[in-house]
Amino acid sequence: MSVQDEARTTTGPLTTESGAPVADNQNSETAGIGGPVLVQDQLLLEKLAHFNRERIPERVVHARGAGAYGTFTVTADVTKYTRAKFLSEIGKETEVFLRFSTVAGNLGAPDAVRDPRGFALKFYTEEGNYDLVGNNTPVFFIKDAIKFPDFIHTQKRDPYTGSQEADNVWDFWGLSPEATHQVTWLFGDRGIPASYRHMNGYGSHTFQWNNEAGEVFWVKYHFKTDQGIKNLTQDEANKLAGEDPDSHQRDLREAIERGEFPTWTVQVQIMPAEEAATYRFNPFDLTKVWPHADYPPIEIGKLELNRNPENIFAEVEQSIFSPAHFVPGIGPSPDKMLQGRLFAYADAHRYRVGINADHLPVNRPHATEARGYARDGYLYDGRHGRAKNYEPNSFGGPVQTDRPLWQPSALTGATGNHVAPSHAEDDDFVQAGNLYRLMSEAEKERLIANLAGFIAKVSRDDIAERAIDNFRKADEDYGKRLEAAVQALRG
């Protein structure tokens, strides 16, 4: 039995944090009856001091979330595309932890809001943890990491008003036409999922897979919900957010408690490396999808969530996911957003959870062991014992494999603040227009109403007009109807 289990089940006395028995947990110690409290009451001081330090900084984005453990099972042979061991055999199972989230809200924000949902998945593989830190949307608002802090500032609280401001949101989106596709998605029916169980997940970026022979493939991941897609209308969400702010979190926990384990069918789109340069869209542009007609999704696995965390703070708040956590056979693409994320997450973890965050139970590898020479720092647990803390050494210990996880990319040209290359059919509006034209008339009506309701709150005409103009460039009818709807609301 672990110390933690023992502590939970013990019938022994209450103790201080250092283990001494506590005589009175109701009355603090005073100098006489009715007198002032004494500094020698260590229990009181310890309780107050510990309480003051209960919080760690919340995530700067995706602060609000819920997680669960589960299993990923391989259902297709993908060994010709990747040498990743956890994908090496049909039927092979890997333990996972998935944290869902909203993006803009703070830790206590309601779940039922119009916002992308995070879909952060950790595979505890035998070759180390593989993290796929995606969203419920296949695309994103921007395509260069250098714009991310500015973008998020417009989604969060204004420095003066302390609230999210329509002016800031639409000013940034109007001036960032590449957002038109994702904004069309977000204000459409899928913009407010009914629960975390009733939505898809996407890796969103393009990643590299490489096989035993060293051949390279570009890959996009899709997690299709087997519960069916279910969404809330804006009115339903407004009501639910007030009545049950924890609606998504509660739904996930209760479904798992009932034994109704949510599952997703895992698919990939695969592009042979040599096709990337001439594909009609830049395959590394996060604001674009690869239409399924070009690269049909193929099923590769099943994801099931079947175990709730026991302790939300330890396992969800302190969980960390990094797009830079790859395993052999999987690597990054040159997507400029992904490249920025390769830095940002581990940096956030060091600040938010600390330098030993990787070694907490939820974060450390479960199917292998981390064997490095980094040591010490805050809350180091001494796990390396007396082993040498340098390499190379002549006392034994882990050594490098000489085999990179992913294959190198060929490059040309000079350094510079380059715009990512534009391919034959690339522009900021084509896929937004295609998405709009795919919608039924009823869907279009709801999309226009959702957008107009928000744009109408903008205080400056030029900001509203520029925002609407982007939708007009996506589709003439889209822009015309939106302009009329905004005018009707603004009077």
Ligand code: HEM
């Ligand atoms: C360059 C762009 C981006 C930057 C710099 C960035 C940065 C961050 C940071 C700093 C966090 C908090 C991490 C933590 O404290 O543990 C975070 C969380 C997250 N981000 Fe991003 N992000 C970017 C784009 C994206 C994109 C494109 C996606 C999805 C496709 C995404 C999905 C997530 C998710 C799901 C989380 C929550 C992870 C968790 O549950 O712990 N982010 N992001």
